[in-house]
Amino acid sequence: MSNAVPLPAAPKRLGSSAVRKFVKNRAAVLGAILVGFFVLIAIFAPVIATEDPFKTSFTAVRKAPSAAHWLGTDELGRDLFARITYGARTSLLAGGVSVLIALLFGVPFGIIAGYFGGWIDSVISRVIDAMLAIPFLILAIALAAFLGASLTNAMIAIGLSAAPIFARLTRGQVMSVRSEEYVEGARVIGLRHPRIILRYIVPNAVAPIIVQATLTIAAAIIAEASLSFLGLGQQPPNPSWGSMLNSSKNFISQAPWMSIWPGTAIFLVVLGFNLLGDGLRDAIDPREH
Amino acid sequence: MLGLLARRCLVVLPTLIIVSILVFGMQKLLPGDPILALAGEDRDPQTMAYLQEKYRLNDPIPVQYAVWLKQIVTGDFGVSVRTDVPVADLIFQKLPVTIQLAAFAMVVALLIGVPAGIISAVHKGTVTDYSINVAALSGLSIPNFWLGILMILVVSVQWQLLPSSGYTSPLEDLGQNIRTMIMPALVLGTGLAGVLMRHTRSAMLGVLRSDYVRTARAKGLNERTVIIRHALRNALVPIITLSTLLFGELLAGAVLTEQIFTIPGFGKLIVDAVFTRDYAVVQGVVLCTAVGFILMNLLADILYILVNPRLRDAT
Numbered sequence: 001m002s003n004a005v006p007l008p009a010a011p012k013r014l015g016s017s018a019v020r021k022f023v024k025n026r027a028a029v030l031g032a033i034l035v036g037f038f039v040l041i042a043i044f045a046p047v048i049a050t051e052d053p054f055k056t057s058f059t060a061v062r063k064a065p066s067a068a069h070w071l072g073t074d075e076l077g078r079d080l081f082a083r084i085t086y087g088a089r090t091s092l093l094a095g096g097v098s099v100l101i102a103l104l105f106g107v108p109f110g111i112i113a114g115y116f117g118g119w120i121d122s123v124i125s126r127v128i129d130a131m132l133a134i135p136f137l138i139l140a141i142a143l144a145a146f147l148g149a150s151l152t153n154a155m156i157a158i159g160l161s162a163a164p165i166f167a168r169l170t171r172g173q174v175m176s177v178r179s180e181e182y183v184e185g186a187r188v189i190g191l192r193h194p195r196i197i198l199r200y201i202v203p204n205a206v207a208p209i210i211v212q213a214t215l216t217i218a219a220a221i222i223a224e225a226s227l228s229f230l231g232l233g234q235q236p237p238n239p240s241w242g243s244m245l246n247s248s249k250n251f252i253s254q255a256p257w258m259s260i261w262p263g264t265a266i267f268l269v270v271l272g273f274n275l276l277g278d279g280l281r282d283a284i285d286p287r288e289h
Numbered sequence: 290m291l292g293l294l295a296r297r298c299l300v301v302l303p304t305l306i307i308v309s310i311l312v313f314g315m316q317k318l319l320p321g322d323p324i325l326a327l328a329g330e331d332r333d334p335q336t337m338a339y340l341q342e343k344y345r346l347n348d349p350i351p352v353q354y355a356v357w358l359k360q361i362v363t364g365d366f367g368v369s370v371r372t373d374v375p376v377a378d379l380i381f382q383k384l385p386v387t388i389q390l391a392a393f394a395m396v397v398a399l400l401i402g403v404p405a406g407i408i409s410a411v412h413k414g415t416v417t418d419y420s421i422n423v424a425a426l427s428g429l430s431i432p433n434f435w436l437g438i439l440m441i442l443v444v445s446v447q448w449q450l451l452p453s454s455g456y457t458s459p460l461e462d463l464g465q466n467i468r469t470m471i472m473p474a475l476v477l478g479t480g481l482a483g484v485l486m487r488h489t490r491s492a493m494l495g496v497l498r499s500d501y502v503r504t505a506r507a508k509g510l511n512e513r514t515v516i517i518r519h520a521l522r523n524a525l526v527p528i529i530t531l532s533t534l535l536f537g538e539l540l541a542g543a544v545l546t547e548q549i550f551t552i553p554g555f556g557k558l559i560v561d562a563v564f565t566r567d568y569a570v571v572q573g574v575v576l577c578t579a580v581g582f583i584l585m586n587l588l589a590d591i592l593y594i595l596v597n598p599r600l601r602d603a604t
Binding site for chain 1: 303307434537538540548578
């Protein structure tokens with residue numbers, strides 16, 4: 001039926017002007033470079049790492065940085081450069097998977113609440129309010145505690161804790177788009193709800209979601225490091241920047257390098273995602289300037 | 290205005306009920322049969338039957354929830370399996386420590402974040418603005434537990450200026466209490482200063498573009514008076530409300546800060562409870578945090594209504 005009637009034109013999506021704005025923004029480009037750098041480290045960890053990250057050596061316990069061990073060694077004589085290189089995998093995996101879980105749970109509920117409104121919106125909004133009332137990290141700690149300590153459970157806990165942020169954002173975006181003329185037009189010509197949502201609503205809500213996802217990856221990386229620091233994330237002997245900082249705190253004065261490098265790695269990758277997210281927001285939504 | 294306030298208060302109720310359902314539901318996530326865990330290795334059938342009855346685990350889940358909620362409403366959060374102390378007592382014992390830490394951290398955040406935001410907005414587009422923005426984003430990107438470790442390394446180990454850990458009650462020794470709180474407050478406050486700076490800058494930029502600021506400048510007032518008396522006063526409204534909303538961030542940050550500086554507060558309570566599988570304490574802390582956050586949200590709403598003349602005069 002709908003094939004006989006010309007479909008209303010959806011507004012232009014992210015254009016080349018946004019890309020130009022992004023490329024002109026030096027901070028955003030720096031963020032993209034930092035993120036790209038750590039992604040490459042994570043992918044090529046086996047090639048980059050000069051030593052086995054699990055290999056202990058009782059003759060090389062807590063050695064300062066040297067030609068043999070560029071970033072020094074830890075309390076079990078393991079090479080810190082190798083552990084930080086492999087730790088990038090844990091952090092980026094945790095950041096990416098957590099945000100994916102948050103998107104999978106948050107976005108559909110946000111779309112349903114924003115598109116249909118009424119009592120469905122009221123119920124979903126109250127659940128979002130309730131979840132947002134529990135601070136992100138405390139909810140993640142509690143969920144990790146009940147689910148058990150592991151990297152997988154930490155990612156689930158972080159993802160579920162971040163889901164209401166995406167649900168609320170998507171709901172707002174959908175509500176602002178659903179009364180647009182082209183959506184009304186799509187309804188008038190009899191398009192079904194799923195098609196309207198996929199063709200007209202989602203493309204227009206996607207830009208702020210991408211920005212939020214980038215910023216949430218930064219928060220998720222810190223959350224994973226925090227959970228691992230507390231012993232609720234990646235379990236030893238697997239390398240994670242958070243758990244490396246946890247063991248380093250017992251040797252602050254004897255081996256400061258054990259604290260400095262994993263922390264610097266977390267700081268740089270999180271800064272990268274924050275700069276990238278800010279740059280994307282500025283390029284997509286100039287009102288934020 | 291009273292009607293508006295009453296409506297805001299009523300909206301809180303369903304949120305509180307859903308929070309209670311979520312917190313109650315957490316114990317259902319536990320793998321395995323909780324009775325097997327409680328009954329110990331003997332798994333005596335009589336003991337297991339007694340425990341089933343005691344915790345009403347044979348009842349349907351809605352009934353279990355109603356019984357649990359009734360206990361919570363009367364202030365009975367259960368008993369800690371680790372210390373055998375009522376959870377409510379533990380929470381009230383630890384909460385003042387975390388509130389003091391959060392208050393100190395908020396002072397640090399306000400003292401750094403608000404002036405930095407004003408300077409950044411006033412000097413928009415300059416090197417000063419750019420530098421402050423980079424500093425704020427760096428503050429947001431530094432994990433506070435790492436900052437804590439670095440501060441211990443420099444301030445306590447190398448300079449030997451402040452104690453690296455521990456806590457002294459202000460009632461015991463106020464001077465020592467402040468000495469032990471300086472570093473944790475700086476660690477917790479720095480990240481929030483970044484958030485406050487960015488919001489202050491954004492609010493100030495909005496106000497500095499407004500008609501009444503332009504009018505004040507046209508009247509010949511000097512720039513300092515325009516910024517402080519006209520712009521800042523109006524920009525402060527969203528900043529005050531945001532400060533109350535940062536309560537949740539403060540509590541979450543306190544978990545890690547207390548862990549690093551060995552401060553016996555609310556955050557350390559939940560972490561210790563997690564490792565001893567003291568689920569009643571975990572539930573109690575999560576519930577109290579959520580209720581506190583909802584009430585702070587309500588306070589922010591009320592403050593916003595009270596300081597916003599258009600809403601205040603609404604009937």
